[in-house]
Amino acid sequence: MTVSNISRGIRVGVIGIKGMGWSNLQSILKISDVTCTAICDIDDEVLRQRLHELKQRNIHPQPYKDYKQLLAASDVDAVIIATPDHWHCLQATDAMRAGKSVYVEKPLANSIQECDALIAVKNKYKSIVQVGQWQRSQQHFRDAISFVHSGKLGKIRTVKAWAYLGWKKRVPKMPDTHVPDGVDYLAWQGPAKRGPFNPNRFHYNFRWFWDYAGGLMTDWGVHLLDYALLGMRVWAPKSIMATGGKFAYPEDAGETPDTMTAVYAFDGFNIIWEHATGIGRGPYEREHGIAFIGNNGTLVLDRNGWEVLAENGRMEPVSIQKKADIGLDLHMANFVEAVRSGREELLNAPIEAAAHIAKLSHMGNIAYRTGGRLTWDRNDEQFIETDANKYLVAKYHNGYVLPKV
Template identity: 70%
Template sequence: MAFNKFSSAVRVGAIGIKGMGWNNLQAILKIDAVKCTAICDIDDAVLSSRGAELDAMGIKPTVYKDYTQLLLDKNVDVVIIATPDHWHCLQAVDAMAAGKDIYVEKPLANSIAECEAVVNANKKYKRIVQVGQWQRSQKHFQDAVSFVHSGKLGKIRTVKAWAYLGWKKRVEEKPDTNVPEGVDYLLWQGPAERHTFNPNRFHYDFRWYWDYAGGLMTDWGVHLLDYALLGMQVHSPRSIMATGGKFAYPDDAGDTPDTLTTVYEFDGFNIIWEHATSISNGPYNREHGIAFIGDLGTLVLDRGGWEVIPEKGKMEAVSLQKRVDSGLDLHMENFITAVRQRDPSLILAPLEDAAHIAKLSHMGNIAYRTGDRLIWSERDSHFVQKDANAYLAARYQNGYHLPVI
């Protein structure tokens, strides 16, 4: 493929099109000279529904149930990967090996070892990769970080990032059932441990099981902690500590904690992650956000905008600077521009950055699961605490293997 900004259409195939994959596909199709040539999902009902919607738009893609067949399609240049987290690594590496450029949903992967495998694969295959951390393309997020970098807040000693999601309720116990007709559940489970079909472990709610994802820590944490690091211009923490549990719903059917506080220690300041389900009233009366707390004032940022709350008499307030654009639409435009110009330096959520923030979020979960204060060795890609290293890699099963590049 030798795209440039004057070339023919970019042909897109989408793998996983029920939720965010469908949003991604709709966003990318707003761009001139981009067309959908293939869709893939393990659920016939999803394929039928989305196929009908595309047909109404005059789009008639080839339909696949097995993503490996889509990757063989020579009419696909770019692949959107929006499957559950435990599939991101394998599908991203396979897509690179097939010569496709990739838009992959966050988090990049479901373990630290998988994140490193995807980065290593792209050193070999050299594809254009955008990760779905679309807030990096949004003007008010960029403006907020510029204000933090200006030094006007004074010395920042604490940064808070949080997701208090009142709409997230208990995962109710449900009985195992037969696999729904038209669903390839073996393929959906892929490298994860085999389980009898249960609706709690399927579609959206996969997020609350360690087999497939990392709960709110990796679902929202990668978005918000990413901006905490960007604002503070730092990389790896000195240590990671976490405490929490199922405090709201002790009998919840999922695995991941509904309440969690994680402390990332850096030189001279801490970054604190908090999440809680069934509570909407988070810090600064926001259900999610990032707060840069300085000696002179605090900048509070969320998807709606940003403002500065001054320490009394120490600086001027900045009123709410509201969101003015669609981060997802801009993120797709950024991706396609980089694809056409064959220039990975244009990407706003590059693979290496996304891998790092996903790893940081996984470190928070590992600190919670071990109960230890963890020290990470960047040189060795291991924790100093040997017990924690048991969580570095997902346990691939069923004939699947972690890619080794």
């Protein structure tokens, strides 16, 4: 969006309007000079529902089923991409090439190779790209990391991040069936392998299939491990180990592990990731969180707030510091500010930072899938164990190809 366009406000289009796309739109519309001019979804029923809801607010966007038609529209300045992970790279690339500013849901991409490709595209087109890691805009997360950086915890030897989701139930096996009326399932599958329609491989449950996503590791892990990296001022581990499986629901339809532990080795400390479905009581009695475990004390952080637990009187504890804002709203305001000004450096979750955490999460999944300890070559950006490198690349089908600049 050019500076000359700022006076008339920012016109937003949304690609994928069912789940987070709808939440993101509700948030950005709280900003006074933002309007919604276009929405896109491959499901007619979803489009009908959203058009009806927006009409009640006197908002009348143009509906599309083909996202490329939305990107070609002259009345769209910025686009929100909230489709399944396997579409992020291609749609974000097309949006940047179309001259749009981009807000893309996390994870940035569904493979390490796609992360690098997206950075190259962004650098070519000088695009404004914010990634939906909204915790980076929330004040209590920032305050917690400032405390970690103060050194008061002493030497930090372990950082633990976790998601114990008691509400996450099994994905029951269901037979293949006909494509629902009004659904363009070929477009939904896009670069993924073609197959018959199955309700489990559609809408929210896409997260539990390797063709489209990376399970809880690239869902919650991207959010929480991001803060582990921020707190420790690192990104590339020396080695990664992971183990787990479908221990909670061994017979359900999903492919990704419902129980998993990953250990990332850095110089002088480890970062440990844990996730489990069907269990809600995680470490420190929190279903999710990040714990920075130092010699003097442990800082425990989640979406509700943070506190410091002192180690045998070596420091003063800090009582719970509760959240006082809405992270998604602040994140959208940050995106709009960067779009208005054309200043990429204002972004709280720029594409480079999002690539770091997406890569780290994919590394954990690759270690799980290969079943061994993997060593990361920081210079060549690949594993020393060459058999694992096949998981770095994007697996495109149906004529789709990785974006190149």
